[in-house]
Structure formats: C-alpha cells, structure tokens
Amino acid sequence: MFSKACEYGIKASIFIAINSFEGKRVSPKEIAEEIDSPQAFTAKILQALVRHGVINSVKGAYGGFEIDKKDIALIKLSQIVNAIDGDKIYNGCGLGLHTCDENRPCPVHDKFKVVRDELKHMLEHTSLEELALNIKSGASFLKTIT
Amino acid sequence: MFSKACEYGIKASIFIAINSFEGKRVSPKEIAEEIDSPQAFTAKILQALVRHGVINSVKGAYGGFEIDKKDIALIKLSQIVNAIDGDKIYNGCGLGLHTCDENRPCPVHDKFKVVRDELKHMLEHTSLEELALNIKSGASFLKTIT
DNA sequence: TTTAATTAAGACAAATTTATCTTAATTTAA
DNA sequence: TTAAATTAAGATAAATTTGTCTTAATTAAA
Numbered sequence: 001m002f003s004k005a006c007e008y009g010i011k012a013s014i015f016i017a018i019n020s021f022e023g024k025r026v027s028p029k030e031i032a033e034e035i036d037s038p039q040a041f042t043a044k045i046l047q048a049l050v051r052h053g054v055i056n057s058v059k060g061a062y063g064g065f066e067i068d069k070k071d072i073a074l075i076k077l078s079q080i081v082n083a084i085d086g087d088k089i090y091n092g093c094g095l096g097l098h099t100c101d102e103n104r105p106c107p108v109h110d111k112f113k114v115v116r117d118e119l120k121h122m123l124e125h126t127s128l129e130e131l132a133l134n135i136k137s138g139a140s141f142l143k144t145i146t
Numbered sequence: 147m148f149s150k151a152c153e154y155g156i157k158a159s160i161f162i163a164i165n166s167f168e169g170k171r172v173s174p175k176e177i178a179e180e181i182d183s184p185q186a187f188t189a190k191i192l193q194a195l196v197r198h199g200v201i202n203s204v205k206g207a208y209g210g211f212e213i214d215k216k217d218i219a220l221i222k223l224s225q226i227v228n229a230i231d232g233d234k235i236y237n238g239c240g241l242g243l244h245t246c247d248e249n250r251p252c253p254v255h256d257k258f259k260v261v262r263d264e265l266k267h268m269l270e271h272t273s274l275e276e277l278a279l280n281i282k283s284g285a286s287f288l289k290t291i292t
Numbered sequence: 293t294t295t296a297a298t299t300a301a302g303a304c305a306a307a308t309t310t311a312t313c314t315t316a317a318t319t320t321a322a
Numbered sequence: 323t324t325a326a327a328t329t330a331a332g333a334t335a336a337a338t339t340t341g342t343c344t345t346a347a348t349t350a351a352a
Contacts, residue, residue, distance in 0.1 A: 001147065001235075001238075001240060001258075001262075002240065002241075003309075003310090004242065004309075004310060004311095005309080005310075007240075007241045007242040010241060010253075010254070011241055011253070014253055027328075027329090028328095028329080038310080038311055038312080039311095039312090040311065040312050040313070041310060041311050041312080043329080043330085044310095044311090044330095044331095046329085047329080047330065047331080050329090050330090057328095057329060057330085058319080058320095058328085058329085059317080059318045059319050059320090059327085059328055059329045059330080060318060060319025060320045060321090060326090060327060060328055060329080061319065061320040061321065061326065061327045061328065062319090062320065062321085062327080062328085063318090063319070063320080063327075063328050063329065064328075064329085065329090077254070089147075092147075094147060094148065094153075095148075095153045095156060095157055096150065096153040097287075097289065097290055098290045099290050104287055104290075104291070105285075105286050105287070106286060106287065106288075107156075107157070107160055107277040107280060107281060107286045107287075107288065108156070108223070108272070108277065109286065111268050111272055112147075112268070114264065114268065115261065115264050115265045115268055116147075118260065118261050118264045119261045122257050122258070122260065122261055126254070126257055131253040131254065134253060135253060139251075140251050140252060140253045140255065141243075141250055141251070141252065141253075142252075142253065143243065144243055144244050144245050144250075145250070149339075149340090150339075150340065150341095151339080151340080173298075173299090174298095174299080184340080184341055184342080185341095185342090186341065186342050186343070187340060187341045187342080189299080189300085190300095190301095190340095190341090192299085193299080193300065193301080196299090196300090203298095203299060203300085204298085204299085204349080204350095205297085205298055205299045205300085205347080205348045205349050205350090206296090206297060206298055206299080206348060206349025206350050206351090207295095207296065207297045207298065207349070207350045207351060208297080208298085208349090208350065208351085209297075209298050209299065209348090209349070209350080210298075210299085211299090
C-alpha cells in the first residue's frame with residue numbers, strides 16, 4: 001500500500017512528535033533505532049519531510065529534528081504521505097490508465113473509488129498527535145519486540 | 147496500490163473473459179495490444195494466472211488463453227490479485243511491522259484495518275463477469291484512447 | 293509423422309526503489 | 323575564531339520490479 005519510504009516517514013514523524021512534546025530534538029540515528037529502519041535512508045526521508053515543511057531541522061551542536069508543538073495536532077497523515085509518495089494515491093487509476101474518469105472509466109473505477117475515498121478520509125482525519133499519544137500510552141508500537 | 151503485474155493481470159483476465167464468452171481463445175499478442183501492456187511481460191503474468199488456475203492455456207495451433215464460460219461469474223478479483231501479488235494485501239501491516247495484531251498493533255492498525263477490509267470486500271465481491279460485461283456494453287474501458 | 297503454431301521457461305537487461313557511503317554546509321558553543 | 327556536532331547533498335550500490343529475448347516444449351492439423 002505505502003512505499004517503504006512512506007512507512008519510515010510516518011513512523012519517524014511519530015517518534016519526532018513524541019520527543020517534541022517534551023522539547024527534545026532527535027537525530028537520524030536515534031530515530032532509525034527507535035523505528036527499526038536503515039539510518040541513512042531514513043535521513044533522506046527526513047530531508048524530504050523538512051523540504052515539505054512537515055518537520056523542522058536544526059543543524060549544528062544540540063541540533064536535530066523537531067516539530068513545533070502547536071503543529072503536532074494539525075499535521076495529518078495525508079501530509080506525510082503526500083510529501084513522500086506524492087499524490088498518486090489520490091489521483092492514480094487503479095489499473096494504471098493515464099486518463100480514467102467518469103467519462104471514460106477503467107473497469108474498476110467506481111469500485112476502486114470507494115476504497116480510495118475511505119483511504120483518503122482516513123489519511124486526512126488522522127493526526128500525528130493521536131498517533132503519538134497512542135504510542136506514549138502504550139496502546140500501539142513503532143517496532144516489533146526484540 | 148496494485149503492482150503493474152497485477153494491473154496487467156486484471157486487465158488481461160477481463161479481455162480473456164470477454165472472448166471466452168464468444169468461445170474465442172486469445173494470444174499474448176492480442177491481449178497486450180488490447181490492454182496496452184508489454185507483451186512478453188504480460189505473457190509471464192498469464193503463466194502465473196494459469197498456474198493458479200484462474201485461466202486456462204491451450205498450446206499449439208488454434209491455441210491460446212481462455213476461461214471456462216461457467217467459471218467467469220465465479221472468478222473474483224481477489225483470486226487474480228492473490229495469484230500475482232500474493233496475500234500481502236490482506237496480511238501485511240500498514241507500516242511494515244513483521245508482527246502487528248490486536249495485542250501489539252502498529253500506530254495505524256485500527257485505522258488501516260477499516261480501509262483494508264473495504265478493499266478486501268471489494269476484491270472478494272467483484273466478479274470477472276461484471277467487469278467483462280461492462281467493457282462489452284461500453285460502460286468502461288481497458289485502455290486510453292489513442 | 294511432420295510441420296506450423298502456439299505457450300512455457302529461463303536468461304538477460306532496464307528501470308525503480310531501497311540502502312549506503314563520503315563529503316559539504318551549517319550552527320552552536322567554547 | 324575555531325572546533326565539534328550536526329543536517330544536507332550527491333555519488334554509489336544493492337535489491338526488487340518491470341520488461342525483453344531466445345530457446346524449449348507441446349499440440350493440432352495436414
């Protein structure tokens with residue numbers, strides 16, 4: 001469903017959010033350890049999230065990645081997915097037709113639309129805040145137990 | 147959402163079904179032309195569909211691919227997707243965790259479940275027959291206009 | 293039985309995604 | 323101002339997916 005890059009991006013954003021609640025910046029190393037992802041690849045994804053304004057980076061000593069506390073509740077999964085995978089999840093045809101719309105639909109256009117609308121709704125209504133709070137409370141987890 | 151292989155597999159199956167209604171077998175060449183896909187790659191996917199019993203192949207002169215008429219209404223999209231992409235669409239964790247269940251869910255487990263269940267339901271309740279009939283009636287299309 | 297037509301299979305190649313490594317640029321603090 | 327700590331960027335490599343090509347195996351019909 002999502003690319004690996006997107007999976008890492010979501011998990012990294014959650015971990016950054018958790019730490020930003022406490023005013024702490026985190027490094028790619030910490031992030032990669034906490035979400036069980038390849039560090040250098042994760043760093044690339046963080047760069048993309050910074051470019052898209054989802055997270056902030058501070059260079060130099062005592063630097064790291066962070067998210068403005070007041071933004072955490074406003075950031076939706078859709079923004080993270082969009083920053084990394086683009087909008088193909090919204091606009092792409094289920095069967096890969098270049099143009100697929102009501103006028104000239106692919107065979108699964110209507111059926112696919114229901115599923116995609118559900119996905120879209122989920123992404124647009126799920127905030128980083130609620131995901132981060134669930135991790136903090138122990139209701140969900142960022143990686144498999146070692 | 148689906149792999150290219152899966153997209154081609156679905157479109158190919160629909161085209162084969164349409165022709166099987168009329169008792170005609172079709173070749174990989176015809177199929178690839180009709181669904182606008184790379185021929186040799188499509189042939190590989192057809193082999194997988196044959197191995198999984200979704201379609202039949204007949205070698206030699208006057209051979210080609212076909213589907214038993216009586217099966218067309220019974221074949222569901224889920225069988226095609228499963229033959230090509232496996233069951234990861236059903237069992238995989240939205241964030242790639244190796245184990246993700248009610249006991250130890252990933253951050254999007256519940257939210258993702260709703261979307262995946264919708265997709266699963268769609269795939270399991272959409273028959274090759276209805277997709278093929280919609281193409282025949284001109285209500286949907288297998289490729290973009292040239 | 294032979295030939296022509298066809299799918300099957302496997303080796304290969306290209307493109308994309310995932311992952312790593314090295315160096316540059318920036319920033320804070322001493 | 324210098325040094326240390328950090329992210330940014332770009333080159334490279336590995337893995338996977340997508341796509342191609344050649345040859346083998348099979349089959350129907352003449």
